Amino acid sequence: MxxxxxxxxxxxxxxxxxxxxxxxxxxxxxxxxxxxxxxxxxxxxxxxxxxxxxxxxxxxxxxxxxxxxxxxxxxxxxxxxxxxxxxxxxxxxxxxxxxxxxxxxxxxxxxxxxxxxxxDHLGPDLLGPNWDPAEAVRRLERYPEQTIGVALLDQRNLAGIGNIYRSEVCYLRKVHPATPVRAAGDLLALVNEAQRILSKAAHDRYVPLAYMRHNWGCRRCGTRIVRRVLGDTGPENDRITQRERGVWFCPRCQPEP
CATH class of the missing domain: 3.20.190.10 (MutM-like, N-terminal)
Incomplete structure (x- = not known):
């Protein structure tokens, strides 16, 4: 999408x-x-x-x-x-x-x-002139047990992120996508990272570091990037599910919670 x-x-x-x-x-x-x-x-x-x-x-x-x-x-x-x-x-x-x-x-x-x-129901627009990182953090903190990978996709928290950039934000912050929001570390730094890379993609060019790099080496440590379907037990060969709900991460840099 x-x-x-x-x-x-x-x-x-x-x-x-x-x-x-x-x-x-x-x-x-x-x-x-x-x-x-x-x-x-x-x-x-x-x-x-x-x-x-x-x-x-x-x-x-x-x-x-x-x-x-x-x-x-x-x-x-x-x-x-x-x-x-x-x-x-x-x-x-x-x-x-x-x-x-x-x-x-x-x-x-x-x-x-x-x-x-x-x-009206959406969170702050990451690319809008009135981007409000504090409000994005406040919205994320409402559901502390939700996984950060799911929370980043929820447009009611912050508007604009899809499957590509949730994988990228988690990779750059070294957070496993299945980590609960409460344990995801510095949420303000995380949402500012999201705004930074989305802005770069909108105005210049952003080359993904994790997304769609299944079995490629991590750019930091060389470990093979892994793909998982977050919160879904659908068949591995379901290509639509993999594309739309799959997350890519480094199992070494982003240890599973």
Whole structure:
């Protein structure tokens, strides 16, 4: 599933393509919003919060979530789309650009004043201007017996981390993902580490040190990286389970609790 850095970059591309322009096309290819027509409205802003993306006009907020396979692409008007047309779920067009959301997991339209209802339950946005590490720590501490690997995925604690970065944060902090929150050490340092690597991934490039490196040598000690499914006893050959819930760690640098 795309993580906060991917959504942040997608919002930046859409902002460049659409912000300040008048919509000449709004094609919602989901039954609930098929009759919504935003043509003639100006795109005031485009932003993200965690894994959620918003395109805003003076009256409406278009909310999308990529879920598993969603992506946004922008094209010059008349340019051939590079994804199957049948997978397009939302098309926003101006005089010179088309922004197309393919295979989006969620498409919603709210009155602009109601946008907050989508994110009110979420923790601080790791890539937001008002990132609050103390609040993220407070939320993590509410459930001290929860494993840190599960807690980092819970968007109600801090918004933006997925499977890649929970493995990376635990690796960098030398914490086994199955460690209870209460025993995970310096939580403030941990959430700041999460913000640092997600920000690097969003603005520059981040090369994973543990994620998807099963059987490769640890970059610190050389021990083979191990992959486990946290809190799940599903079959080892269940590739979807392994990809979505698997965690990667060094058994030497991150001893099991």
């Amino acid at each position: 795309p993580e906060g850095d991917t959504v942040y970059r997608a919002a930046a591309r859409l902002r460049t393509a659409l912000a300040g322009k008048i919509l000449t096309r709004s094609d919602f290819r989901v039954p609930r919003y098929a009759t919504v027509d935003l043509r003639g409205q100006r795109v005031e802003s485009v932003g993200s919060y965690g894994k959620h993306l918003f395109v805003r006009t003076p009256t409406a907020s278009i909310h999308t979530h990529l879920k598993m396979e969603g992506l946004w692409r922008t094209y010059r008007c008349g340019q051939r789309w590079t994804q199957p047309r049948a997978t397009a779920r939302l098309v926003l067009g101006t005089e010179d650009v088309e922004a197309v959301g393919f295979s989006l997991g969620k498409v919603e339209v709210f009155p602009l004043a109601d946008e907050h209802t989508v994110i």
